Structure formats: C-alpha cells, structure tokens
Amino acid sequence: MRIYTQQTQAREWLQQYRGRLPVFACILGFTATGLIPGISAAGATPEDRQYTAIADAEFLVNGPLPQPKYPLPPLVVGASPVLISRAVVEACDLPIYLFNAGLPQPPAVPAIDLGGIPANCLTSGNALPLDIVQQLFAQGWQWGKTLATRVAGGYLIISECVVGGTTTALSLLTGLGIAAAGKVNSSHPNCNHAQKWEIVRVGFQRAGWEMGKES
Template sequence: MIRVYTQLAQGQRWLQQYQGHPPVLACILGFTATGLIPGISAAGATPSDREYTAIADAEFLVNGVTSKPQYPLPPLTAGASPVLISRAVVEALDIPIYLFNAGLLHPLAVPAIDLGGVPAKCVTSGNALPLNTVKQLFEQGVKWGQQLAIAADGYLIISECVVGGTTTALSVLTGLGIDAVGKVNSSHPNCNHTQKWDVVQIGLRKWAEREMGRDLSSIIPSPHHPITSSSSVDPLRLVAAVGDPMQIVAAGMAIAASCRCGVLLAGGTQMLAVYALAEALASRASLMNQYSLAWQPEQVVVGTTRWVAEDSTGDTVGLARKIGTVPLLATELSFATSCYPQLQAYEQGYVKEGVGAGGCAIAAYLYRGWSQIQLLQAIESLVERCCQS
C-alpha cells in the first residue's frame, strides 16, 4: 500500500519507526492570487470558485457530510475533491485535526487557528507577501510545530490547501536554485508547464530587479542559470517575493516538529518545495539559533499519491532527487475499480492530490494496516453519503 520512490533506506526506516503509531493532522490553509489566473488550476471550475476551494475543503474536512454546508465543495472540471480521501481516513481513524488559517481571502465556516497571515498577491508581482508577515508566519509555524510535536504520540502529518500552490512551489524551488521546470505537477490531467514557467519568470525577474537594484529585464531566469542560488538567497525574502503563506508556516512547523517527532509532509510538488525551503532555512545558523532549533531531516518524509508520483506529465521523483536527500513516499491507492466516475477521474490524471489526501491514505495503512479494499470502501461510502445528502 506504500511505495518508497527515493532515499529507500531512510524511507523504509521511517515507516518502520512509526508503524502502528497514531498521527495528528495539521492542515494549513492559504490563498494566492496566482490561483485566479485563468487556466492556472483545475481546483475549481472558475476563478470565482477557486476563491472558496480551501474554505469549502476545510469545512468538509472538519464536518464531513452535512445537509446544508455553508460552502459546498466547488465544482471541478472533472473528478471529486481530494478532501474526500482525507475525510474518510480521519473520520474512520479518529485522527485529531488542527486547522490553520495562514492567509485566506474569505472567512472560514469552521473554527481554525488564525496565524495572522494575509493572502498572497500573484507571483507575477514579485512582491507576494510583506516580509514582516513572512517572518511572523515562520514564528507561528515554529511555535505550533513545537506544540503539535508534544501532542503527537507518533508523527505529525502536515497538509495544505492552496489553489495555485504548485506554481508558487515552482517559484520557490527555482529561486532556491533547484531545476524544477517541467517536473512539477498540477490538478490538470496534462500539466501546464509553459504557463507556470511564464508566471514564475515574471515574478522572479521583478524581484531580482528590485532586490539587486539594477535592471535585469533582459535576463530570463533559467533553471540552469537561476537569478538566485541556494547559497545566496534569503529564504524568507524569497517567500515574500514569490511564495504563498502556507509554505513558510509548513516549513517552520516541520523544522520545529522534527526535533521531537516524525513529520509526514503530505503533498506532492508543494510539499517538496516546503522541504527544500525548510532545508534552506535550516542552513541559516543565526535563524536556527534565534529559535533554538535543530533541523532533523531524518525524521521527515514527503508522502503523496501514486497519481502524483507517477504522473507522466511531471517528474515528481526526479524533482525529489534534485532536492537531494528527501524520501518520497506514495500510497498505491487506486480508483480503477471504483463505481463512481468522480473517483475514476483520478486514474485519468485529474485532481491527483490535495488536503493531505496522500498522507492520510499512507496513515490508514501505517496506523491500522488498511488494505486497498478497506480504504476504497471508506472513500466510496463517504461519496455515497455526499450524493444522498
């Protein structure tokens, strides 16, 4: 039910260490105006729908099926929201949920921990978030990482919901000097690499011109010759320029929690970017000393779905290898035999991942030894209740 794609020995050790242990789920919600660019994401049929995707997913994650949700799950181009997978697992396994608002456009319909963030401007602005806000969100991530590590008997699942987040992930990865072009994923069946890269180039160029104080308009950032490098870039300033509010919270949370417990970064491209960001932050000795942190990367894995890991229109495994020593895990969950076309759409490349779906599926096997059949039955039962409500 779980396959390890990179850093096999480390990934297997992590799985053995936390087998049978109950997880705690943190879900970090954020918004970037990048998600409103026409065609950038399929996580909501229209830009207007995408304003509410995270809000609707959060409501369903916490409340499950209700007769009159304040924000029903938004219509997708095809397929069903990945929160159905996450909810099926947390409901059946009684996994504690901690919901965090890192910066949303609209108020939530369910209780959440407000981290004092703001929605990010579009990546193309090169000025996505105020630097002070990024620093505050990092501090909040550290604080809650320390607290949740104490609450977790075994490991902490860190998940996200940010529409347009694979584009901000590409921005941050490129800014860190990692060749991620053509390797990221998306909610589209065929990843829109050209559109994403066009957006990223604009944002990074604007940031470089402003940050370096000279005209770089003639320079097009290249993954082989990035305008920044992992050794020179300030990761906090990078997120402020082209990131989203979830990323810095998740990175701070992962670093802090790794000191005391296992960490499962639940997602694909977005969580690989969070891992790379955490490594960049951890390399800053002054920052780690300021918060008395000691990054423990052997405690951290990235866990996603097979649909992401084996997406032929991206290269998640190659991206993980570019980042370095990150173990990439994936659930082998399949919807090929599902009686619901909304779920079968995942096998055609739609949706793929989100709201910690892959991480929760991994936890179902790791904690309770669920089989493919048990997991599929739990998800289909939830879909059936949704159809009847």
C-alpha cells in the same frame, strides 16, 4: 503498504510508526495566482477557486452536510482530494488542526489564525510583504514544535490547501536556486508546466530578480 523509493529509510519509518496514529495539520492559504484562468483545476472558475480552501476545511472537519456554508467547488475533472482526506480522518478518528495562513475570509469551522494575509499574484513580483513572510515562518516553526509534543509517540501529517500553491512552490524553489522547472506538478491531469513557468518568470522579472539570485 508498497514502498516505491528510499527502501531502507521507508522500512525503518514503517517499523517505527506502524500501528501509531498521527495528528493531522492542514494549512489554509490564498494567493491571487490561483485566479489566473487555467492555472488550477481546483475549481472550475476563478470565482469558484476563491472558496476552495474554505470549503475544503469545512468538509474535512464536518464531512458531507445537506447545506454546508461553503460547498465544495465544482470541478472540470476528477474529484476533490479532500474526499480522501476526510475518509481517512474519519475512519482513524484523527485529531485535526486547521491553520489560517491568510484567507480572504475565515472558514466556517474553527481554525488557528496565524496572522497572515491573502497573497498577491506571483506575477506582481511582490506576493507578500517580507514582515508577513517572517511572521508566518516563525509561527510555523513554533507550531511545529507544539504539535510535535502532542503526537504521543505517533507522527505529524502536515497538509495544505492553497489554490495556486504548486506554482508558488515552483517560484520558491527557483528563488532558492533549485532547477525545478518542469518538475513541479499541478492539479491538472496533464501538468501545465509552460504556464506555471511563465508566471514565475514574469514575477522574477518584475521583482528585479534573476532566476535563483537577486540581481
């Protein structure tokens, strides 16, 4: 395994966990931001992207099936990252915990419902009601503690599948006052930084917030 950064910390981590198996958690969500044309490559069309997280969850658990309920969406370029995740999960026989943080419809495989709802587009300036945000945060904190007790000396892998998630992350980082413009990647081979930043800017404007602080 090659280490690219934080050499000392990485070596210590590898020494501690080498040979130990993790628990794999995947949080599934949806935001209408993912339906904006061109915002994401995780589905060829906005219609396809409505089902990306649900299809990924089914493939992650079941692997390739002749007739899945939700087939993986067609992509303009590349292949779905869930192909790699499924290969690792299957080869290492990892336990999987799926969490539904707010999907338009439940996945075809068992998932823990966190009581979330699909998020509005970031450009609305009101992606989620504050009480839902607080509930999801509390649920995440509690489930983090719970899963930490189930790793049996191993470690926890936390993953996510949210189309439009990196644009959401850019918005969150900006709201926290972190200068993240041009630094958050996307599913496109060449990142659409300008489009992502414009979406964040419009959302902040409609919410009545300045970049990084409430107005």
